[in-house]
Amino acid sequence: MTFTVRPDADAKLRGQVAFATDRGVPGMLWGALVPAPVARGRIRSLDLGPARAIDGVIAIGPADLARLLPGVTGAVERPVFPTDRIQYHSQPLAAVAAPTRQLARRAARAVRVDVEPLPPLEEIEGFDPVHPGPDRPDVIAHVLARHGDLDAAFGSADFVLSETYRTAGVCQVALEPHACIAEIQGDVWHVTTSTQTPFGAREDLASMLGLPEERIVVEGTWVGGGFGGKGAPLVEPYALLLARASGRPVRLALSYREEFQLGRTSLPSVVRIESAVKGGRIAGRRVHWRLDAGASLPGRDFTTGYAIGFILGPYRIPAIEMEGYAFRTNKPPLGPHRAPMAPQCVFAEESHMDHLAARLGVDPVAFRRAHVWKEGDRTHLGQKVGPFGLDRCLERAGALAATWSQDAAPHTGVAVGVGFWSTATGAGGEVRLVLSPTELKIIEGEREIGSGSVIRGIVAVAETVLGISRDRVRVDYHDTRSAPFDSGVFGSRTLAALGQAVQKAALALRDELGKRLSVPAGSVQLAEENGELVAVSGRRRAKIRSLLTATELALGGLTGEGRHYGVSGEIDTARVVEGTFYPYTDFTGAAHVAMVQVDPETGAVRVMRYAAFQDAGKVVDLPTAQGSIEGGVAMGLGTALTEETTWAEDGRMSNAGLLDYRIPTLGEIPPIEVHFEEGFLGAGPFGAKGLGEPPIIPVPATVGNAIFAASGVAMTELPMTPERVARALKLL
Amino acid sequence: MTASPARLTVNAAPVDLTPVPVDERLLDTVRWRLGLPGTKEGCRTGECGACTVLIDGRSVLSCLALTHEFAGAAVTTVEGLEGDPAGARVRAAFEAEGALQCGYCTPGFVVALTSLLKERGTEASAEELLEDLGGNLCRCTGYAAIVRAVRRIHGEMP
Ligand code: FES
Ligand code: FES
Numbered sequence: 001m002t003f004t005v006r007p008d009a010d011a012k013l014r015g016q017v018a019f020a021t022d023r024g025v026p027g028m029l030w031g032a033l034v035p036a037p038v039a040r041g042r043i044r045s046l047d048l049g050p051a052r053a054i055d056g057v058i059a060i061g062p063a064d065l066a067r068l069l070p071g072v073t074g075a076v077e078r079p080v081f082p083t084d085r086i087q088y089h090s091q092p093l094a095a096v097a098a099p100t101r102q103l104a105r106r107a108a109r110a111v112r113v114d115v116e117p118l119p120p121l122e123e124i125e126g127f128d129p130v131h132p133g134p135d136r137p138d139v140i141a142h143v144l145a146r147h148g149d150l151d152a153a154f155g156s157a158d159f160v161l162s163e164t165y166r167t168a169g170v171c172q173v174a175l176e177p178h179a180c181i182a183e184i185q186g187d188v189w190h191v192t193t194s195t196q197t198p199f200g201a202r203e204d205l206a207s208m209l210g211l212p213e214e215r216i217v218v219e220g221t222w223v224g225g226g227f228g229g230k231g232a233p234l235v236e237p238y239a240l241l242l243a244r245a246s247g248r249p250v251r252l253a254l255s256y257r258e259e260f261q262l263g264r265t266s267l268p269s270v271v272r273i274e275s276a277v278k279g280g281r282i283a284g285r286r287v288h289w290r291l292d293a294g295a296s297l298p299g300r301d302f303t304t305g306y307a308i309g310f311i312l313g314p315y316r317i318p319a320i321e322m323e324g325y326a327f328r329t330n331k332p333p334l335g336p337h338r339a340p341m342a343p344q345c346v347f348a349e350e351s352h353m354d355h356l357a358a359r360l361g362v363d364p365v366a367f368r369r370a371h372v373w374k375e376g377d378r379t380h381l382g383q384k385v386g387p388f389g390l391d392r393c394l395e396r397a398g399a400l401a402a403t404w405s406q407d408a409a410p411h412t413g414v415a416v417g418v419g420f421w422s423t424a425t426g427a428g429g430e431v432r433l434v435l436s437p438t439e440l441k442i443i444e445g446e447r448e449i450g451s452g453s454v455i456r457g458i459v460a461v462a463e464t465v466l467g468i469s470r471d472r473v474r475v476d477y478h479d480t481r482s483a484p485f486d487s488g489v490f491g492s493r494t495l496a497a498l499g500q501a502v503q504k505a506a507l508a509l510r511d512e513l514g515k516r517l518s519v520p521a522g523s524v525q526l527a528e529e530n531g532e533l534v535a536v537s538g539r540r541r542a543k544i545r546s547l548l549t550a551t552e553l554a555l556g557g558l559t560g561e562g563r564h565y566g567v568s569g570e571i572d573t574a575r576v577v578e579g580t581f582y583p584y585t586d587f588t589g590a591a592h593v594a595m596v597q598v599d600p601e602t603g604a605v606r607v608m609r610y611a612a613f614q615d616a617g618k619v620v621d622l623p624t625a626q627g628s629i630e631g632g633v634a635m636g637l638g639t640a641l642t643e644e645t646t647w648a649e650d651g652r653m654s655n656a657g658l659l660d661y662r663i664p665t666l667g668e669i670p671p672i673e674v675h676f677e678e679g680f681l682g683a684g685p686f687g688a689k690g691l692g693e694p695p696i697i698p699v700p701a702t703v704g705n706a707i708f709a710a711s712g713v714a715m716t717e718l719p720m721t722p723e724r725v726a727r728a729l730k731l732l
Numbered sequence: 733m734t735a736s737p738a739r740l741t742v743n744a745a746p747v748d749l750t751p752v753p754v755d756e757r758l759l760d761t762v763r764w765r766l767g768l769p770g771t772k773e774g775c776r777t778g779e780c781g782a783c784t785v786l787i788d789g790r791s792v793l794s795c796l797a798l799t800h801e802f803a804g805a806a807v808t809t810v811e812g813l814e815g816d817p818a819g820a821r822v823r824a825a826f827e828a829e830g831a832l833q834c835g836y837c838t839p840g841f842v843v844a845l846t847s848l849l850k851e852r853g854t855e856a857s858a859e860e861l862l863e864d865l866g867g868n869l870c871r872c873t874g875y876a877a878i879v880r881a882v883r884r885i886h887g888e889m890p
Binding site for chain 2: 005006008009010012013014015016017018019021022024101102172173174175176177222223224225226227253255256448449450451452623624626627630631632633634635657658659663664665666667669671672
């Protein structure tokens with residue numbers, strides 16, 4: 001594999017890439033949001049008068065919606081502005097726009113809000129979820145599944161280990177805040193925005209504004225980091241309404257404080273995990289999960305029924321029960337953070353595995369390998385396991401851990417943790433390739449969010465199929481009007497799922513060229529000659545120009561289309577008692593190794609070395625694959641050690657800033673070794689598996705296990721701050 | 733807010749911003765008044781490094797700098813490093829190591845590292861350079877490739 005420089009590198013290094021925050025249009029106004037002053041309460045009155053009295057200011061609130069959205073019929077699921085009840089602190093109650101940023105902020109502060117505060121509902125523990133009682137959060141999701149004879153497993157166990165874990169909420173902290181520019185163009189509501197999902201944003205905006213999808217156009221920009229936070233619309237509806245009210249383009253960007261307060265982040269959870277062990281094997285496992293879903297909409301929950309499976313782990317266990325509850329509290333709505341809740345669930349599960357192995361006095365890697373799924377096994381919900389390289393990753397990680405352990409200094413521990421994920425999700429997409437005499441264009445709607453999955457991942461697929469050199473391939477981004485539909489850059493699906501559409505489209509082009517050259521399609525590759533593309537098959541060579549019809553030349557080239565609507569596996573619904581569980585598409589494993597040092601006096605943890613063994617199916621572009629693993633590990637180290645959203649008693653996020661909410665800095669990241677395990681092929685092109693989310697998943701568990709190895713104390717709370725470790729060490 | 737006089741040099745070109753509001757930040761001046769959006773707006777509170785520019789050759793967080801206080805100074809943004817040999821060296825190393833993903837932190841790193849190279853040249857070790865980059869945050873790369881890029885530059889130093 002040769003090293004390829006990212007095609008966007010040069011422009012990004014010169015500051016020439018325009019993000020949504022960089023966009024400005026003549027005559028634009030600056031928007032600002034009016035935040036709720038309490039986390040829970042009733043709005044007594046909202047007076048926009050003082051803001052409107054400022055020269056040049058436009059202000060809109062709930063009372064203006066009917067005027068701004070005439071002809072809208074039918075109930076809107078989530079009104080843009082609440083009319084009565086405040087659900088979370090800083091929830092936007094109104095919005096303003098003004099000719100300058102300063103004036104907009106001033107106008108937002110001038111709005112008078114009178115509320116009757118109520119005590120915020122924040123606790124998700126300490127009450128019966130079946131009968132929560134008054135002044136307890138509502139249950140928005142309940143899932144329950146069972147399989148096997150759990151009573152027998154627990155009744156005849158040699159021992160039962162029962163543990164409770166608590167995990168904190170973490171924020172995506174993309175460096176680029178959410179930003180967009182909205183403009184009403186005749187009948188069309190147009191928004192240029194930093195989004196991972198242009199089509200998803202269009203659909204959500206249509207439902208929030210009560211407009212038909214055709215009247216909304218979403219144009220993506222370069223995305224300055226997504227990590228799940230730039231999926232569902234956040235700033236767009238307000239900007240569009242302000243544009244509508246003012247008749248001017250409106251730029252709305254969140255301040256970094258708002259980014260923390262309003263970003264759709266992950267939230268706290270509590271995991272109880274109990275295992276019944278007999279004869280050195282896990283005979284039964286019961287897990288109970290409580291998830292804080294913030295002000296999420298009931299019925300929109302995906303996380304609970306998906307992530308809960310990770311608490312059971314990728315292991316053969318004859319009898320299982322999993323039950324999960326998501327509660328509606330007075331925090332901002334729960335959002336997807338890179339592998340939503342999986343690092344947290346896996347932290348509990350994989351720490352528990354090491355504690356079980358310790359209790360049994362066996363090697364934790366061997367203990368895992370005795371249980372780990374292999375292809376052909378059944379998941380806890382009865383789905384057949386596909387090609388899965390986790391056992392092989394474990395074997396290699398175990399060998400490395402053994403080597404590292406040999407030079408472990410005092411207070412130093414080495415340990416392993418694993419995780420798995422499903423990529424190439426069922427969500428579908430389409431792509432259009434256009435082969436001109438001089439280049440191949442990939443026409444699609446997804447923008448590059450940083451991982452390289454668009455600009456390198458899907459491009460590499462086209463290169464490989466057609467043998468075309470990469471400087472002859474160009475991604476041509478279109479807005480939702482003319483781009484082929486795709487569900488978005490999320491769920492580690494871009495290469496694995498959209499890549500399949502690209503592969504099909506490239507194959508269609510190759511077939512067509514084969515026909516026109518009268519040679520077998522499989523033999524056609526593209527080459528260059530005097531700046532022109534030529535199709536080559538054995539000794540046959542023909543300029544692309546000579547193979548295209550006059551009409552095709554006039555239209556820009558030969559078109560190849562590809563669609564990929566994936567199918568996920570099937571779960572055995574007889575095992576589901578209540579709620580919605582989701583099947584996996586493919587099985588992507590990872591085993592990590594950490595070496596940490598624990599300061600016996602302060603409890604501070606230093607990660608000294610780190611290694612990731614990633615089941616990748618097939619690596620399509622090595623530098624981007626490696627970058628994704630390194631970035632995922634670093635983000636996971638934040639989740640493990642420092643990152644935590646804290647909430648004051650009044651429901652306000654109390655550390656909404658980078659100084660208090662600490663993401664890893666350059667000096668805190670240890671050397672990270674990245675190893676790929678290829679050959680256990682996934683559903684993606686050439687057998688590729690997605691690599692966006694998998695690398696973050698095992699990190700908190702691996703670090704926790706290394707702390708356990710170093711100090712003998714079992715960490716059961718994330719993040720593992722010096723204070724928590726010191727407390728576990730009984731220093732406090 | 734009352735305005736003040738502000739004449740400065742930005743990327744070697746003299747600009748007269750008079751009158752500039754006294755609360756205007758240099759970040760907004762270069763991005764919105766001078767049309768140089770290469771300098772990125774992250775936290776606006778001095779905590780991320782995305783807005784790093786050079787003032788008289790030294791790294792400054794432009795979100796914390798009030799434009800009128802720098803009257804007479806020479807400001808260099810990432811756009812102004814186009815022809816700079818140290819800047820070119822930084823860009824080449826970042827490219828070769830894949831030291832960027834989304835690219836939002838990237839201009840800040842390029843500017844900060846370029847100024848370190850110019851200021852400290854061969855005297856600084858790679859470790860010292862890395863330590864001085866501690867105020868620049870990157871969420872995507874996990875810094876691994878950035879560290880490699882810095883080491884590569886250091887290895888290449890004359
Ligand atoms: S924007 Fe200036 S330090 Fe973050
Ligand atoms: S490349 Fe995205 S923040 Fe650094």
